[in-house]
Amino acid sequence: MVHEFQYRAPRSLSELLALMAEHGTSAKVLAGGTDLLPNIRMGIAKPAFVVDCKRLPDADRLVFSPAEGLRMGHGVTISAVLRDRTIREKFPLLAEAAHELASHQVRNRATVAGNVVNASPCSDMALPLLCLDAVAVLTSTSGERTVSFREFFTGPKATVMKPGEFLAEIRVPASSADRKGRYAKLKRVKGHDLGIVGVMLASSPEGLRVAVSSAAPTPVLVSGIGRGLDAEAVDALVQKAIKPIDDVRCTAEYRRYMVGAYIRRLLPEVSR
């Protein structure tokens, strides 16, 4: 598929937002390109305008302060997350999910923001962001709003973002620092693969959290699970929240089973 588009690489946020406002749904933001470019090549995406966001100042900003928490610019790559010492120490769940995402080459290009904007049900990065109460900062010419990732995903490849809106930053509150957890991802090969099903268990002040990918139209978070529940009880709660399907990768039946299996496997480690 040959698709021609106009390419713009604005140097300022206002310039980018103006382009987005002008072109609406015919514009697509290019970050790492690991989803957009294959989709254009396959004819799934046909944007008239491709707006490269990597030249904006602060694109790669990755800072932590006790006051503001963790702020990740829209251009922060998965590899940058893995390299960052603060993330490894204070938000190990982000690093754990990042480590499971694709391959070295893809991690060097793909961004955290891109991974969530793409809104695949199998998003790796959605799970720690859900477990850590992260929010998305969405900006447009008409202003800025923050949306919790719990409300962010609305369906397969669909989010609350409106035409003209741009995910400028991801923020993880300082209060989420030091949350412990584990991630298990079912794959067909040990190397680069999408999650057939993914389960993250995390501690939080209000109890255990379980985030699940590839088992519903969106990544799913089950929170406020009482401490001391056994794996079967946790699984029962999670099973109610997921809605897996049969596809070429796996049956719904096995997905449900593996969600439970991973809960049984990870729970002792997380409650330790």
Next chain:
Amino acid sequence: MFDQVRPEDLAYVGKDSGRIDATEKLTGEALYVSDMTVPGMLYAAVKRSPHARARIKRIDTSKALALPGVRAVVTGAELDYRLGLYVVDKYILAKGEVRHYGEAVAAVAAETYAQARRAADAIAVEYEPLPPVLHHMEALKPDAPRVHPDLGSYDHIAAVFTPKPGTNIANHTRLRKGDTEKGFAESEWVVEREYSCPSVQHVPMETHVAIAKWARGDQVEIWTSAQSPFTVRNLFCHAFKLPHNNVRVHIPYVGGGFGGKAGIGVEPLAAVLSRAAGGRAVKFQATREEEFSLLPCRSALTYRIKTGVGADGKIRAQEMTMYWDSGAYADYAVNVTRASGYSAAGPYEIPNASIDAYTIYTNKPFGTAYRGFGHVEFHWGLERHMELVAKAIGMDPLEFRRRNALRPGSITLTGERITDHTGDVVKCMDAAAKAIGYGSLTAEEKERERKTGRRIGKGVAALHKAPAMPSFTATAVIIKMNEDGSVTVNLALTDYGQGTYTSIRQIVAERLGFPLEKVKVSFECDTDKDPYDWQTVASKGLLLSGNAAILAAEDLLKNAYEVAAQVLRANVRDLAHDGKRIYLRHNPAESVDFARIAVGYAYPNGNGIGGPIIGVGRYVAQGLSNLDKATGQGNPALDWTYGAHGIVAEVDPETGEYEVLKIASVFDVGKAINPQIVRGQSIGGMVQGLGTAVCEGYIYDEKGILLNPSFTDNKIPTAKDIPAVIESAVVETPQIDGPYGARGVGEHSMISVAAALGNAIQEATGAEIVHMPLRFEDVWRALRDKTPIDNWITKSPLGSCRSAPELRNRKKDG
């Protein structure tokens, strides 16, 4: 060609020597067709069918022709050329009817690839979709749609293949040995089971690519990424009715083939576009997605085996029925059927046997050669079956195999008597079993089980394979001496990664008695300049070309000695040589350097004698015969390479997840010319075998659309999937007619990997799996006695992350 040379007297054979192509490949200097451009070259793109089966009502190319840069558009309607190795059944572009999803219906050549792609997309094709026949077992039903209603009128090689007009059967191979009825009557136990495996893709790193230039006077020049330059030329000339000396085929470095580039591929398409574009060269390179459905795959197989075993644990009778899914065209699948048919019982002696092997047309991308040529697929069934039969009669599976193994004096299915020199499969099995500590767990393994809660199992599976090739398969090697006394070796066997050229170099240096550095084996084959070779397939290259190389070396020496005899005024019998000169045996001080006679010797007064020194070696397979069509009796096998794999697998008994902790392979290679190269082939094959065992397979929807046409959902193993421990060993029972006793091992390394894995998983957990691949879910289902998922033609195609863009459109259509 085997001379009893003591290993200590061999300078190069039997020793490691670095690959001759390592530097070029590691630095990126090696040139592939993918890298090449030819002056004035155009780029091609194809329009492909979105339907598995449809009548082509109309093709409108007017929009495409009007686009900038477009120099030629061709459709099937104007190309009345059919191709086929054994059954001539395939047009270059679909004509009248499309027979599989992804089949090419029209093609464009333009100044740039983008222009060609755009123009191909602009071609409008009106189809009348027809109901496809997708599963090969469905295709056998009397009321199934006919993929080739005109099968009866197709040319085919009648001495070897038997198409059944009026059906979807492209070939029926039949074999009868002894009296199965009597054998079953004598049996204590009878076990009957069915095994299957889906189609898979070769996935060469370099996709299929060719540049063709159809110049004035029908002079055609082709540069292609292919395995067999002379077969490309031969089939091309047959299709276009051109004299062979009009067509020249070049093959430079090739980025992998695995059988997928064995015959003819995209060359005719590039050539007809070049002709239509007034003789400008045209390059066509398949995209990765096109590899999956424009180009051929490995056939799916359903294999039924019924075995009768006597009280002594010896097989009395076996009935074997193979159903091969040919896809839309017969290509190599009919010969896979034939070769698998006569090998179907594996390395075991079956006194009373019957085989019926069918090649069945379906509306899917077609099957072709794939490393192992059917043997991976049927050994999956056979070696799982041997395991299950052993368990059914209460015997250790390895012991059951030993008891029934072919040994000197055994008679094969086709009536061939096994000799002391055929090879020793029992040694291979025992060595593979020993390598994995078969039969028990070590203290360390038991401790690991206790810690992880996982179960460790060990499985062994044996194998055999002979080259599948015409009975009179031939090759030639030419060795040319250069001015300085070094030599250059020309042959049209290609080295597309196997390392055969490195081994040939060692053989030539050994036989010439020259230092290795003086021997060059030339990459890039050229049908105008290299001597004939049939095909680079079937693990026959080292044996046939190795023998031809020995003969060429001997011829070169003979020619050099004749000149030296004149120069030294001596009888040829009194001459000897080293790496530098030819000398008198009785007076070594009297000598002449090879360099002085290499291109003609000049006496001090200027008179010349001799001339360029060249050695020619020709070799043809000997003693082979076509098989009797009713009984399958005859002699099809140049040589049998036996082997065995052993696998240690660790399985989670709850979830079915597993890991291969260790894999070991042993092959009776006769003589390892270069042990490193054998190990390279061995490791490569094992990993490729694990890929097909663990996760690979084509999945279609009920309309015949391929749902996993890319790496998104057609996974292959990655570097991370290579088992932590890989062992490779050889048994060396010399092949009397092999070069220094060697026989081929290129395909064998992947043949029984899947079966060994299935056996290990069963040993670990009891999961009884009979369908490939062994996905974690398949193991989980087997552990719970749930119905296996048979999703190769699926009712529930829509994934959470779809990889087939067509699906999106279809969903919109409702």
